Amino acid sequence: MRTVYLNGDYLPEDQAKVSIFDRGFLMADGVYEVTSVLGGKLIDFDGHAVRLQRSLDALDMTHPSDKDTLLEVHRELVARNGITDGMIYLQITRGAPGDRDFAYPPKDTPPTIVLFTQDKPGMADSPMAKTGMKVISIPDMRWGRRDIKTVQLLYPSMGKMMAKAAGVDDAWMVEEDTVTEGTSNNAYIVKGNTIVTRQRDHDILHGITRAAVLRFAAEAQMKIEERPFTIAEAQEADEAFITSASTFVMPVVEIDGVAVGAGKPGPVAARLREIYLEESRKVAV
CATH class of the missing domain: 3.30.470.10 (Aminotransferase class 4, branched-chain amino acid transferase, N-terminal domain)
Structure with missing residues (x-):
């Protein structure tokens, strides 16, 4: 107990x-x-x-x-x-x-x-890190202050269940045709050497893992664009991934039934996961 x-x-x-x-x-x-x-x-x-x-x-x-x-x-x-x-x-x-x-x-x-x-x-050796996860898109129907980490989690829970019913792993929420975030994570796409993720504002949670991963990406000379992106843009990207405190960096290989890139985890997400775990363990308390 x-x-x-x-x-x-x-x-x-x-x-x-x-x-x-x-x-x-x-x-x-x-x-x-x-x-x-x-x-x-x-x-x-x-x-x-x-x-x-x-x-x-x-x-x-x-x-x-x-x-x-x-x-x-x-x-x-x-x-x-x-x-x-x-x-x-x-x-x-x-x-x-x-x-x-x-x-x-x-x-x-x-x-x-x-x-x-x-x-x-x-938990750092999750099999999903090797296979990647699949997501669907759903409308973002939450309140407007998603930057505050409140216990109001009914709609994200509903999103998880929508994903489960669709036979996939999670859902990305969409507002005004652009992705805000996942049900319990921040969302990213990769095009070439550029990582794209929504900018910090009231529309998304200011992820702690997000901040660390973007810092490590910048140190690795990767280009970062903080801006909205659409589901169509994500489906055409080379890679996609999520970050959270419990999943660290997790590749996304399919969005709404469309394979992302080669349909398997890509090198950018894999490298960022490796860096994040390595560097975070060094300064863990």
Whole structure:
């Protein structure tokens, strides 16, 4: 049985309880982060901590902790649960003021903070990295502030199920004829030596893995264009891939039934995955 963290306490998972009046439960009034663990160490922890603060600030939500304490909690959960490879999920909600109300509760309402681990042995050696993944396109019907990492994940979950029903691995969301992002990842195409991905704005999540991968790509002398692209452009690209904290860099080999490039993982995605894993392990905490 896992040990989890709830509001300052380490508890067996079956003893961790949250109020039915918690606004995360009633209003999806909360934010979250997922930090990967490789070799027992945290990947990109600082980036996740910074984005967590950004999400809390955007929602005028109180941070119940500080970065050093959060790091200590992450490390303690890794140790207590014997995680070598896996993930740590962190969620902060606006708390449980005592009754349901659309208005925010008073600022002194204690927020709820929850962390738990997920054991994923061998996650860096995913077979899909060698075969590539297939995606379909779906309309992007989410709210307009996708840059805030909130727990409002119903439509991305629906997108995952649409992909599953279509017999593929994931979905890319499309708005005004251009790709925004995947259901839980950032989307990219490659044409020649140029990597194309949507620019950071309110339309996409500002991915922590995205930032690292683009930095490594620039250091490798690859050209980067941050702009929208269409599904048709993606289908005609040499390569496509996604990035996320849990999949790192993952090739996309088919979009809406059309093979991308040679229909197999290409060299750019493979090299970026290799670089990302190598460099991230060097600075893991």
